Amino acid sequence: MADESMKNQVRQQFARNAEKYVTSARHAKGEDLAMLVSCSKADAHMDVLDIATGGGHVANALAPQVRHVTAYDLTREMLEVAERFIRSNGHANVSYVRGDAEQLPFEDASFDLVTCRIAAHHFTDIPAFAAEALRVVKPGGKLLLIDNVAPEQNCYDAFYNEIEKRRDASHVRAWKKSEWVQVLEKTGFRLETLACFPKPFRFQDWCERAGLPEADRDALERKLLEAEEDVRGYFSVQTDDAGRLSSFSGEAVYIQAVRPE
Numbered sequence: 001m002a003d004e005s006m007k008n009q010v011r012q013q014f015a016r017n018a019e020k021y022v023t024s025a026r027h028a029k030g031e032d033l034a035m036l037v038s039c040s041k042a043d044a045h046m047d048v049l050d051i052a053t054g055g056g057h058v059a060n061a062l063a064p065q066v067r068h069v070t071a072y073d074l075t076r077e078m079l080e081v082a083e084r085f086i087r088s089n090g091h092a093n094v095s096y097v098r099g100d101a102e103q104l105p106f107e108d109a110s111f112d113l114v115t116c117r118i119a120a121h122h123f124t125d126i127p128a129f130a131a132e133a134l135r136v137v138k139p140g141g142k143l144l145l146i147d148n149v150a151p152e153q154n155c156y157d158a159f160y161n162e163i164e165k166r167r168d169a170s171h172v173r174a175w176k177k178s179e180w181v182q183v184l185e186k187t188g189f190r191l192e193t194l195a196c197f198p199k200p201f202r203f204q205d206w207c208e209r210a211g212l213p214e215a216d217r218d219a220l221e222r223k224l225l226e227a228e229e230d231v232r233g234y235f236s237v238q239t240d241d242a243g244r245l246s247s248f249s250g251e252a253v254y255i256q257a258v259r260p261e
Contacts, residue, residue, distance in 0.1 A: 142192070
């Protein structure tokens, strides 16, 4: 029941803010998207599943290079805006399916690539997601995963996940890099690549994208500005000339894992 309640929160959050995720520069572009596309080695014979497609940016980027992309998301409104966005770019080889990342409605070994970008921190059962990704990818096929990650130090992990949760109640948990390695290898994937890169957050844009009310935004700003000095240093908390919070930085990871043949 708790998991279903959280999934309902995810649906509501992204239904309210669906258009913002299509137009978000962070989601539409970014070095991580270019890395995923480059590392995918996509070709015209491939079938791709993009789990939690969101605004459809991964599906849109891969569609010209592959045979077919299935854009998959929990939220109907997200799929609708993703479809409008992708079709406006002239891509007709994409289908749109609604469903849960932890219970995929696809046959075993159906896809050459499975992708998931900036979404897994909303999943309630990461091991189930990993197991389903392994099940539906073909032997020799790959999972390409990008997500925000929490620091390995427990105190910074707790702080980062708290501010993410206060900004967006549908946030479940950003995992540590070590946790991702462990769960994917235990599931049966073999890791090929793990690349880390900074994830800067422009505070006002970050809050606006989630539709955070002004009072909650102000409280979250105080939380960051009044944090211990080492915490502010770790997350590169920056202020403007007026002393207001302008930005902070987290970390994201690109993980490429293969299902052994």
